[in-house]
Amino acid sequence: GHYDHYRDNMFLATIDEREFGLKPMNCPGHCLLYAHEAHSYRELPLRIADFGRLHRYERSGVTQGLTRVRTFAQDDAHIFCRPEQIEAEITSLFELVGRTYAIFGFTEPHVYFSTRPEKSVGSDEVWQKAEAALDRILKAQGADYTVNPGDGAFYGPKIDFTVKDAIGREWQLATIQLDFNLPERFELEFIGPDNAAERPVMIHRAVMGSIERFMGVLIEHFKGAFPLWLAPEQVRLLPIADRHVAYCQTVARDLSASGLRVSVDARPEKTGYKIREAQLQKVPYMLVVGDREQEAGSVSLRTRTGGDKGIMALETFKLLALERAGARALDLD
Missing domain, CATH: 3.30.930.10 (Bira Bifunctional Protein; Domain 2)
Known part of the structure; x- marks a missing residue:
């Protein structure tokens, strides 16, 4: 038939x-x-x-x-x-x-x-x-x-x-x-x-x-804003200056090794511009890195919704991201 x-x-x-x-x-x-x-x-x-x-x-x-x-x-x-x-x-x-x-x-x-x-x-x-x-x-x-x-x-x-x-x-x-x-x-x-x-x-x-x-x-x-576990790019590192790029690349390797999809925006652009661009591209997590973060081995977390979560230890962020991704959570917090 x-x-x-x-x-x-x-x-x-x-x-x-x-x-x-x-x-x-x-x-x-x-x-x-x-x-x-x-x-x-x-x-x-x-x-x-x-x-x-x-x-x-x-x-x-x-x-x-x-x-x-x-x-x-x-x-x-x-x-x-x-x-x-x-x-x-x-x-x-x-x-x-x-x-x-x-x-x-x-x-x-x-x-x-x-x-x-x-x-x-x-x-x-x-x-x-x-x-x-x-x-x-x-x-x-x-x-x-x-x-x-x-x-x-x-x-x-x-x-x-x-x-x-x-x-x-x-x-x-x-x-x-x-x-x-x-x-x-x-x-x-x-x-x-x-x-x-x-x-x-x-x-x-x-x-x-x-x-x-x-x-x-x-x-x-x-609307293109995938939950963390589905997002093609889950984390983007944003070095404030050239001297922070090497630390960002080390952090990216660490996060990638744990199973997260990570990139580093090392362009010589203003930090605000890079944050705005990442938000428009609906990247779930942005990690801003300056002198304080580099010296303390930490990161400054922002979400694509504009929320500034402040400075946290790298391991703390990694556990947060892996927990949200592993739970297939629909929100980022």
Whole structure:
């Protein structure tokens, strides 16, 4: 069913009278992996994860920055399970999404329940069964969700999680899709407790969605001011004069050896100018070094929000920075 639905959005080529295409999704490949060998009910749930690169021919008017691209990596996974395992698996996925989003400060994702689209595969009975299962799980979770009629995948209903960026735009990231149809079309089976062949249920899931879109939304969410643990440059040393550069370079090596990402701004510019520039570039921590700091083996700490934390011992700052980074804290203090 994927070829019929995705053909117009694929990169295709004909070679020696055979048609080839760049992979636009992982679902069929994971079905083939499952079907490659026999399975017992004792093996289920069987989870297959894939971060492989996918390609989709998005029209030029649709592509947008990192949020809509033609080639992307997706934190994709498919879970093959027994019908009685559906609720436990999806409940676990809800918890995974919640834990992951809390790390990045997405504390209130909105949940959408998308039902059967106009173009779909499978019988009415199968769709009703799948939609009823997801509706039951959402209510058991106590989720505040919105029904999105007709926006499900062509093979099954889905639960989507959206977050808002810094200016209030909503982006869909995580998805959980319940699929009774592809196991039927690929004739997937497992041997049940009574030694009879049974059909598994397939759960499609992505937590971040495409990594490219997640990064784009994350940049917008933090307005470029990443928390310490995510910042590309975590600490910038600002020597007041040339005679302080050597000490700054020694401090930088020490901090780098402890795992922090550090630079030294040794340009012959005024200190105020260098501080302002570091703030505009959203560097979390600035360490100003003059004669007092050099003689005492200390640093003068400033944060990108303009806060002057005063002079502190180098070891004290190092412990502070490592604690904030290790805890994946969203603030700097």
